[in-house]
Amino acid sequence: xxxxxPGLILVALMIWASTRIKRNAAAAFDAETVETADxxxxxxxxxxxxxxxxxxxxxxxxxxxxxKVGNRDVRQATIEIExxxxxxxxxxxxxxxxxxxSIGSIEAYIDGGERxxxxxxxxxxxxxxxxxxxxxxxxxxGVWECRYSVLSEHxxxxxxxxxxxxxxxxxx
Numbered sequence: 001x002x003x004x005x006p007g008l009i010l011v012a013l014m015i016w017a018s019t020r021i022k023r024n025a026a027a028a029f030d031a032e033t034v035e036t037a038d039x040x041x042x043x044x045x046x047x048x049x050x051x052x053x054x055x056x057x058x059x060x061x062x063x064x065x066x067x068k069v070g071n072r073d074v075r076q077a078t079i080e081i082e083x084x085x086x087x088x089x090x091x092x093x094x095x096x097x098x099x100x101x102s103i104g105s106i107e108a109y110i111d112g113g114e115r116x117x118x119x120x121x122x123x124x125x126x127x128x129x130x131x132x133x134x135x136x137x138x139x140x141x142g143v144w145e146c147r148y149s150v151l152s153e154h155x156x157x158x159x160x161x162x163x164x165x166x167x168x169x170x171x172x
Contacts, residue, residue: 029064033168039081039144042168044161047079057082058144067151069128077150077158079165085142089115092136092143096121100132114138118166122152131155135166144171 031045038058043049047061059081066073084092089108096119097103104120117136122129132149146169150158 034059038083038172040168040170040172041079041081041146042165043079044165047077059146065154067128067154069126069151072127074126074128074151076154077148079146079148081144081146081169083142083144087143089117089136089138089143092145093117093119096134099123101129114171123149128152133162133166135169137169137171139171144169 028048029046032043032049034041034043034049036058041059043061046064048064050060050062053060057080059079061079062075063077065076067076068074093106100121100123102122104122105118106120107118109116109118115138119132119134119136121132121134123132124130129152130149131152132147134148135146137144137146146166148158148162148165150162
């Protein structure tokens, strides 16, 4: 009997901690606005922003959902932001063309007084076929590139999110 009360207290604490951990983990995949010293972007619902990332990217997020490439499970979609220093906009679009299997469209425009471009492409990577929509924005001596890549078979599920995410990007 003397072990029953401490045992019940321990079980109650474990249930409370487990519930709190699950709630916090689920909240990590909620939509949020990510703001850094260099840019602002709206991360969509269902994506996890990777913190303390050592990839060299300014921002990286991946989808909660998985897709199949062969017999492997891979993330359905990723969002990445990268700064290409001392690169011009035309060189950045040429690099995307050279790394892609095909280009769907290239649209140049002015974004906040700076030159920008939007590039739709298809590439093969890690054994899978990906549709990628990239937004390129010039700032100073470099080009910021925001890429939203999705497994081709899951493109219809991500089209509206792709446009929303890239439209929300504001480079400071």
